[in-house]
Amino acid sequence: MSLHEFWPHLDYEVRMLIFAARRLSRYPDYRLMATGHPDKHEHDAILESFLIHVRLLDEFFRTTKTRGYEDTDMRAVDIANGFVLSGPRWKGI
Secondary structure: OOHHHHHHHHHHHHHHHHHHHHHHOOOOOHHHOOOOOHHHHHHHHHHHHHHHHHHHHHHHHOOOOOOOOOOOOOOHHHHOOOOOOOOHHHOOO
């Protein structure tokens, strides 16, 4: 897959991550919501969506192969030759 073909997928993941983060920020303290409250179910669904997009972007930006990695999976190192996550927070990734 070329970068031109892949770009819409990366753009979608970033946009959905931002959307989910904004929606999550609208909720009051999760611990204060009563069990079974409709907002709690919506919150959980949005949180799940947020975490899925975080995981997909994390896998894309990692410089090492993760479990379940396929040779056809596109990663940042495939697009930007020499891409490296640097700095202390990325040590060991």
